[in-house]
Amino acid sequence: MLEPFLGTWTLESSENFEAYLAQLGVPAAFRHLAALEKPRITIRAQGERVSIRTESSLKTTEISFRLGEVFDETTADNRKVKSIVTLDGGCLVHVQKWHGKETTIKRQIVDGKMVAKHAMNNVVSTRVYTKA
Numbered sequence: 001m002l003e004p005f006l007g008t009w010t011l012e013s014s015e016n017f018e019a020y021l022a023q024l025g026v027p028a029a030f031r032h033l034a035a036l037e038k039p040r041i042t043i044r045a046q047g048e049r050v051s052i053r054t055e056s057s058l059k060t061t062e063i064s065f066r067l068g069e070v071f072d073e074t075t076a077d078n079r080k081v082k083s084i085v086t087l088d089g090g091c092l093v094h095v096q097k098w099h100g101k102e103t104t105i106k107r108q109i110v111d112g113k114m115v116a117k118h119a120m121n122n123v124v125s126t127r128v129y130t131k132a
Contacts, residue, residue: 002050002067004109005092008042009129012113020118020125024103026077033058034076041114041129050085 012034021031039056041092053062054076065071065085073083073096081096103120114129 001090002043002087002092004043005043005107005114006045008040008132010038010040010132011038012128012130014125014127016123017118017121020120021077022124023120024079025078030077038050049119084124 018031018035021034022028033054036055037055037058039102042051042053042055043070044051044053048066049064050067051062051064054060059076061074061076063071063073063083065083068084070082070084073081073095075081076100079096079098083094083096085087085092085094087093090108092107094107096103099119103118105116105118107114107116111113112131114131116127116129118125118127
């Protein structure tokens with residue numbers, strides 16, 4: 001069920017995000033700046049299309065997709081990836097693949113907050129968002 005995810009969310013807390021960005025290959029200077037950001041995420045649905053817009057002072061990105069269908073994505077750190085987003089047991093699961101690598105962003109609603117777990121190579125970052 002997508003409805004609980006819809007709306008605008010603001011970052012409340014973040015742990016281990018710089019270490020996760022290092023796993024992605026993000027340069028150290030950008031990792032530090034990105035970890036200081038408090039992005040706003042807006043999730044919308046129109047018919048079968050879902051969009052996720054992420055806004056920060058560093059960069060704004062937006063993806064639009066159908067659940068369960070692979071799509072091309074250019075990430076905030078300019079990786080060109082093949083992505084797929086699915087709903088699995090109440091979680092919004094976003095998998096990105098590029099050059100034989102893979103990362104997963106698993107979002108779920110816990111006590112009215114959106115908890116996003118970013119995972120790659122056994123490094124996990126947990127970011128908690130509150131509804132704006």
